[in-house]
Amino acid sequence: MAALAAAAFVGLAGCSHAPIPVAENFPYTAQKKVRSAGHWDAVAEHVVSTTLARLAQTPASGQPLRVSLPSTPSAFDQAFRELLITRMVNEGKTVVERDDAPVRVSYQAQVVRHNSDRPHLIPGVFTAITAGVYVAHYLGVHAHPDAAMAGGLGYAALADVARSQYSGGPTHTEVILTTTIMQGDRYLVRNTDVYYVEDSDATLFQVARGPVPREFKVVSQ
Incomplete structure (x- = not known):
């Protein structure tokens, strides 16, 4: 047994250097999966509580807010804005529709698709x-x-x-959700979270594309 252990040690010592880094997993973590509109509301609750807590530490904490809709909103974007406004109003914040609001809240949902096995x-x-x-x-x-x-x-x-x-289980599709609060051109608060979504639900977070134009072949008579 001692000889076997010594041989194993020698073998390991000979492998102490590798031509490239060795692959290693990250420590155990858990990531939530968004599977319903109710989950969207739970995400909105988390975003509002986190961003408002950090906003309270800035000089702009008591100023009116405007929640901006992305220029090309997805189905998620449209619903998420309403959920954010509802949560913020219920938290006692002043939310306005004016373009010249002193503080602007914006968000971006980026869909990431992995092709590797999960x-x-x-x-x-x-x-x-x-x-x-x-x-x-x-x-x-x-x-x-x-x-x-x-x-x-x-x-x-x-x-x-x-x-x-x-x-x-884990899916091939994730959403990186970033919420930003700005005053003028200054970033006051940034918050980013990552969620799993079902592969078949990815279109809810993506901008709908218009119909593909049809091609017609002109045949001379």
Whole structure:
């Protein structure tokens, strides 16, 4: 066994240099998926609470706001503006329709499409939490926690799978949503969030294109 370990160490030592960087995953993270108009409202609530909290730290916090619609709005853009205005008014902000409003709120939804495969499950959080709980409990109470820990970890792994499955899993399509608050030509607040969206819903976040012009062939008589 010692000889095998030594041989493995020598092999690893020989591979301590690589011609290119080695691929590595980022740490475990979670990203919400937007699947309904109700989710759009939840996103609007998050955007308003975040941006207004930061706006309150600027000299423009008490001035009237105008929420601008993108020049070529998508279905999401049109609905999202209404949701933002509703949330801001309910928060007690003064929202106006004047072009000369001192503070302007704008937003942009950029659709990103990935062509690579999407792993359906990134395991970790429930399993890790359960393992930590069992280790902390059984080290001081039981001498043989193996069976109970195995059962608990099994349920935790199922919870990881269920959480990913019930959300529909990661998709090839994401939306980068950036909200900006400006006073004149000065940026006061910028907030960017990234969400998964179903691939078939991507058109809701994209500007509708006009009909493709038909080509006619002229045949001489």
